Amino acid sequence: MDATQRVLGLAVYLEKCRAGVTLDDIARDVPGYEAGELVAGSREWETTRKRLQRDLDLLDTSFAVVVDYDEADHIYRLRSAFFTTEERLALIAAAAAVDVEGIDDEPVLGELGAAVGEQGRRIVLSVPSLVRQLSDAIRERRPVRFGYHGRERTLRAYAVGRWRTHWYVVGQEDGSDDRRRYRLDRIDALDGPDALSFGEANSYDIPAGFDSVDAMRLDPNDWGPDPLAVALVRVDADHVHTFQRELGGRVVDRGAAGQTLEIEVRHYASFRDRVLGFGAHALVLAPPELVALVRDHLVAVVQGTR
Amino acid sequence: MPPRSKEDVFRILTSVLALAEERSSISLTEAAALAGVSRDELHKMLQPVLYLEFRTSSDVMGKTQAFLLDESDYLTVTDSNWLRDLGARPPDRDTALRLLVAGTVLKSVSAAPTPQLDRALRKLEQEVAADVVLAIDSPAHLATVERANALGRSIRCRYVTDGGQARDREIEPWFVFSNWGRWYVHGCDVGTDDPKWFRIDRMASAEIGDHEFEAQESVDVPDWFDLQDQGRTVRLRLQPNDVDALPTPRRVENLEVLDDGRVECDVTVYGDARLERLLVIIPPVAEVVSPLEYEELRRRSAERILVRYSG
Numbered sequence: 332m333d334a335t336q337r338v339l340g341l342a343v344y345l346e347k348c349r350a351g352v353t354l355d356d357i358a359r360d361v362p363g364y365e366a367g368e369l370v371a372g373s374r375e376w377e378t379t380r381k382r383l384q385r386d387l388d389l390l391d392t393s394f395a396v397v398v399d400y401d402e403a404d405h406i407y408r409l410r411s412a413f414f415t416t417e418e419r420l421a422l423i424a425a426a427a428a429v430d431v432e433g434i435d436d437e438p439v440l441g442e443l444g445a446a447v448g449e450q451g452r453r454i455v456l457s458v459p460s461l462v463r464q465l466s467d468a469i470r471e472r473r474p475v476r477f478g479y480h481g482r483e484r485t486l487r488a489y490a491v492g493r494w495r496t497h498w499y500v501v502g503q504e505d506g507s508d509d510r511r512r513y514r515l516d517r518i519d520a521l522d523g524p525d526a527l528s529f530g531e532a533n534s535y536d537i538p539a540g541f542d543s544v545d546a547m548r549l550d551p552n553d554w555g556p557d558p559l560a561v562a563l564v565r566v567d568a569d570h571v572h573t574f575q576r577e578l579g580g581r582v583v584d585r586g587a588a589g590q591t592l593e594i595e596v597r598h599y600a601s602f603r604d605r606v607l608g609f610g611a612h613a614l615v616l617a618p619p620e621l622v623a624l625v626r627d628h629l630v631a632v633v634q635g636t637r
Numbered sequence: 638m639p640p641r642s643k644e645d646v647f648r649i650l651t652s653v654l655a656l657a658e659e660r661s662s663i664s665l666t667e668a669a670a671l672a673g674v675s676r677d678e679l680h681k682m683l684q685p686v687l688y689l690e691f692r693t694s695s696d697v698m699g700k701t702q703a704f705l706l707d708e709s710d711y712l713t714v715t716d717s718n719w720l721r722d723l724g725a726r727p728p729d730r731d732t733a734l735r736l737l738v739a740g741t742v743l744k745s746v747s748a749a750p751t752p753q754l755d756r757a758l759r760k761l762e763q764e765v766a767a768d769v770v771l772a773i774d775s776p777a778h779l780a781t782v783e784r785a786n787a788l789g790r791s792i793r794c795r796y797v798t799d800g801g802q803a804r805d806r807e808i809e810p811w812f813v814f815s816n817w818g819r820w821y822v823h824g825c826d827v828g829t830d831d832p833k834w835f836r837i838d839r840m841a842s843a844e845i846g847d848h849e850f851e852a853q854e855s856v857d858v859p860d861w862f863d864l865q866d867q868g869r870t871v872r873l874r875l876q877p878n879d880v881d882a883l884p885t886p887r888r889v890e891n892l893e894v895l896d897d898g899r900v901e902c903d904v905t906v907y908g909d910a911r912l913e914r915l916l917v918i919i920p921p922v923a924e925v926v927s928p929l930e931y932e933e934l935r936r937r938s939a940e941r942i943l944v945r946y947s948g
């Protein structure tokens with residue numbers, strides 16, 4: 332009897348007998364064990380038990396198939412699968428479509444989603460290695476220390492995430508009551524080659540009311556420090572779509588040549604720069620202080636460079 | 638050659654069965670090469686898997702239908718990879734994070750509900766045990782472009798270039814993909830055979846056209862676009878905090894700290910339109926060090942916008 336056949340036969344048998352089986356059942360039914368009637372404690376019983384244990388270890392390490400032993404009833408029982416077949420297939424489809432670069436760049440063949448081919452791949456997403464390290468730190472509640480804008484920071488990280496084309500970490504910095512966000516590509520190593528150094532595990536709690544999705548709303552118009560202002564911006568028709576993607580807002584007036592959008596503004600400087608990014612295709616109409624902010628900037632550029 | 642250990646055999650079988658499942662089917666020769674064995678050795682190893690059947694005192698048990706090796710020597714999972722169906726262990730952390738990211742991204746661009754994927758993602762979230770937020774947004778006309786691609790029909794759109802010029806175009810959408818956080822379609826303008834890359838978020842409007850095209854050979858997602866000839870570099874003198882606030886995408890190099898606390902750096906952007914945008918947005922007190930003609934470009938660009946505020 333081939334060992335592969337015996338071990339796989341054992342898996343099939345345990346699957347069919349989900350309620351559980353005894354060592355005697357296995358010895359009687361599974362090819363490769365074929366022992367006579369086993370007497371507990373006998374040499375044959377011990378040999379069969381050890382063989383079974385080796386096979387169960389193999390099933391675990393090779394196929395992640397786990398069999399629990401019920402001490403009281405002397406029953407071997409298959410543990411439930413982690414993913415259903417449908418869930419696994421959905422993840423394989425995701426792995427086939429999305430190439431996640433940066434984590435686990437050389438996944439081992441056999442791991443879920445590691446054997447998908449290039450064909451069908453249509454989304455590439457780059458994930459910096461810091462994401463993995465910060466995820467580990469968050470899971471273990473270890474503060475992280477790093478350099479940022481030339482200063483050392485110690486952060487109790489709450490969440491890591493991507494907004495638009497950049498990755499960020501959100502958390503509470505030592506010595507500050509405010510929640511802060513840091514762009515991962517601006518994090519510097521303090522000493523040594525690693526960008527992060529880690530503190531003790533279980534050093535902090537994430538506040539119960541923390542909402543990671545909300546915390547990752549990084550549009551300056553959501554979190555800006557300036558008093559709320561409602562701006563009206565006239566945008567040329569061909570640029571409305573892109574403008575709304577960039578700054579949000581709702582259309583309050585439609586015309587063939589352009590549309591007027593109403594936007595809540597909480598970060599004036601960012602608003603000015605983003606509007607100027609549309610060149611002459613976007614014109615701030617109100618309120619007067621935001622109109623002045625844009626116009627004064629332009630005047631200063633023109634005069635300063637004359 | 639010494640016989641392989643059971644662990645080795647099972648590792649190879651796990652890999653090959655995963656290949657068969659994840660690629661729908663695979664030739665035995667290719668699977669053997671990827672698993673690092675000969676085709677004949679793999680064939681022998683697979684026998685107990687392909688013909689697994691035995692009789693117990695009360696039943697016939699087996700999995701002879703689960704995997705099929707056909708006459709073309711292709712290995713296929715006919716029903717389900719039953720060994721993986723029994724897997725009770727969660728993926729390791731790297732795999733869990735990779736799958737969580739891939740699944741979340743796919744879910745965010747799926748037009749239809751994804752209940753199975755949602756359930757799988759909830760399990761992975763438990764494993765990763767850290768909030769990883771992926772705010773992936775897809776352009777408004779992505780679904781239309783993908784539908785046109787699937788139908789082999791053209792896209793009629795109003796396309797706005799990086800420079801802000803808009804025009805009506807009809808495009809054959811050969812391949813739709815996303816990289817660097819943006820969605821693109823590879824195709825050509827109808828009536829030409831000059832392949833181009835179009836950004837889907839630059840489509841101000843889009844509808845499926847009548848023109849039909851033959852599906853192209855599969856295209857790989859490009860690793861990079863050759864924008865070298867569009868690179869525009871300007872050396873700026875500005876406050877250190879203003880460097881971070883420079884509009885993206887851009888590349889900052891050769892940064893030097895000056896005695897007065899300001900910095901000088903080379904900033905590269907791609908395309909004339911982005912250069913103008915950069916020059917207008919930088920703080921008025923920032924100085925263009927070189928090339929000096931960009932100083933004049935900066936003034937003219939600002940003046941052009943200012944005209945609208947003077948009207």
